[in-house]
Amino acid sequence: MRSPKDFFAPLAVGAPDPVREIPALPSRMIHFFDPSNEKMAAKVPDLAKKVDVLLGNLEDAVRADRKEAARNGLVSIAKSTDFGATQLWTRINSLDSPWVLDDLITLVTEIGDKLDVIMVPKVEGAQDIHYVDRLLAQLEARAGLRRPLLVHAILETASGVANVEEIAGASPRMQGISLGPADLAASRRMKTTRVGGGHPGYLVRTDPVGDDLETGRTTYQQDLWHYTVARMVDACAMHGILPYYGPFGDIRDVVACEDQFRNAFLLGCVGTWTLHPVQIDIARRVFSPDPKDVAWARRVIAAMGDGTGAVMIDGKMQDDASVKQCRVVAELADALATRDPELAKAYDEATKEALA
Ligand SMILES: CC(=O)SCCNC(=O)CCNC(=O)[C@H](O)C(C)(C)COP(=O)(O)OP(=O)(O)OC[C@H]1O[C@@H](n2cnc3c(N)ncnc32)[C@H](O)[C@@H]1OP(=O)(O)O
Numbered sequence: 540m541r542s543p544k545d546f547f548a549p550l551a552v553g554a555p556d557p558v559r560e561i562p563a564l565p566s567r568m569i570h571f572f573d574p575s576n577e578k579m580a581a582k583v584p585d586l587a588k589k590v591d592v593l594l595g596n597l598e599d600a601v602r603a604d605r606k607e608a609a610r611n612g613l614v615s616i617a618k619s620t621d622f623g624a625t626q627l628w629t630r631i632n633s634l635d636s637p638w639v640l641d642d643l644i645t646l647v648t649e650i651g652d653k654l655d656v657i658m659v660p661k662v663e664g665a666q667d668i669h670y671v672d673r674l675l676a677q678l679e680a681r682a683g684l685r686r687p688l689l690v691h692a693i694l695e696t697a698s699g700v701a702n703v704e705e706i707a708g709a710s711p712r713m714q715g716i717s718l719g720p721a722d723l724a725a726s727r728r729m730k731t732t733r734v735g736g737g738h739p740g741y742l743v744r745t746d747p748v749g750d751d752l753e754t755g756r757t758t759y760q761q762d763l764w765h766y767t768v769a770r771m772v773d774a775c776a777m778h779g780i781l782p783y784y785g786p787f788g789d790i791r792d793v794v795a796c797e798d799q800f801r802n803a804f805l806l807g808c809v810g811t812w813t814l815h816p817v818q819i820d821i822a823r824r825v826f827s828p829d830p831k832d833v834a835w836a837r838r839v840i841a842a843m844g845d846g847t848g849a850v851m852i853d854g855k856m857q858d859d860a861s862v863k864q865c866r867v868v869a870e871l872a873d874a875l876a877t878r879d880p881e882l883a884k885a886y887d888e889a890t891k892e893a894l895a
């Protein structure tokens with residue numbers, strides 16, 4: 540464990556200074572594409588205008604015999620594309636794989652100035668982040684980079700969940716954490732075969748009335764991921780980094796996808812992964828606060844003045860704690876409005892109506 544005094548010292552001579560605060564840039568959707576897939580790669584310039592984050596995936600879902608093509612494809616896409624304000628991330632192969640060393644060396648050397656965040660899969664504990672941290676510092680120094688690359692961990696092993704707080708605080712590079720429900724289910728030996736989402740067998744049932752155990756007993760499907768998402772959100776909030784939902788694999792079921800995304804949003808996540816173009820608008824809708832909520836938040840903030848004391852608005856008590864919640868919503872809305880003019884207009888119109 541490094542001394543707190545050394546936490547913000549560069550880990551290699553000539554490496555850029557670590558950041559002291561993780562920028563809260565809009566990242567409602569982290570859109571995955573396979574850089575070795577020509578059809579997907581051709582869509583990147585258009586997608587860059589629609590999404591907050593584009594992620595060139597090198598790990599799972601890229602065939603073993605396409606790993607080099609994916610890595611080289613990402614280098615060439617990064618060099619030839621104007622991403623505007625859209626962030627470019629990558630997911631490298633796992634730290635025990637034969638590809639990861641070349642992933643890091645090639646990407647940092649060739650496109651380190653274009654990449655914002657490196658997503659590390661199957662993180663088990665702080666030791667994995669420490670390894671990547673030092674290696675990145677060495678590569679950044681050699682490449683002469685002026686800005687440090689940030690690191691994002693996928694929470695997808697039982698050990699990773701047990702160590703999530705230490706992972707979140709393992710390095711000043713830690714930008715965020717995503718839920719990885721597919722690998723996590725396998726690692727925990729859960730008896731599911733899905734990528735994210737609920738399961739009809741995971742439920743609670745109302746009590747029987749009298750001796751009849753069969754009739755009138757409503758069941759409620761429960762969320763398999765509630766515990767993990769909540770724990771991840773707390774670990775991230777505690778360390779000033781950003782939590783995300785992960786993949787929702789049933790591409791056809793846009794309704795359940797939206798529900799799962801919304802649960803994560805309400806619990807504190809700032810965004811999600813999108814695996815298919817059809818999920819992009821769902822993520823935008825869910826992870827942008829509703830204009831009515833933004834208008835309400837702005838109204839409470841205006842009524843609360845310096846933020847202390849208690850007032851009544853439409854029959855509801857507001858005080859120091861509720862105004863803090865309203866600030867979270869209003870600040871997110873302001874940040875998204877700078878990127879999304881349509882949203883900015885909807886927020887302003889709803890606020891005008893609420894204050895009229
Ligand atoms: C557990 C995890 O690790 S999750 C993360 C790893 N998984 C991924 O990254 C998966 C990414 N997504 C995909 O590979 C694909 O979306 C699949 C395999 C799920 C479905 O692909 P397809 O069968 O081609 O879907 P579909 O036919 O509906 O695609 C429609 C169009 O969208 C394109 N498309 C599909 N997914 C994407 C994407 N992620 N990005 C850009 N374009 C895409 C297709 O190429 C196709 O293009 P076309 O109209 O020019 O032919």
Ligand SMILES: CC(=O)C(=O)O
Pocket residue numbers: 599660693695718719720721722723785786
């Ligand atoms: C996200 C991911 O990699 C998983 O669910 O396994």
Ligand SMILES: [Mg+2]
Pocket residue numbers: 599660695719721722
């Ligand atoms: Mg995985």
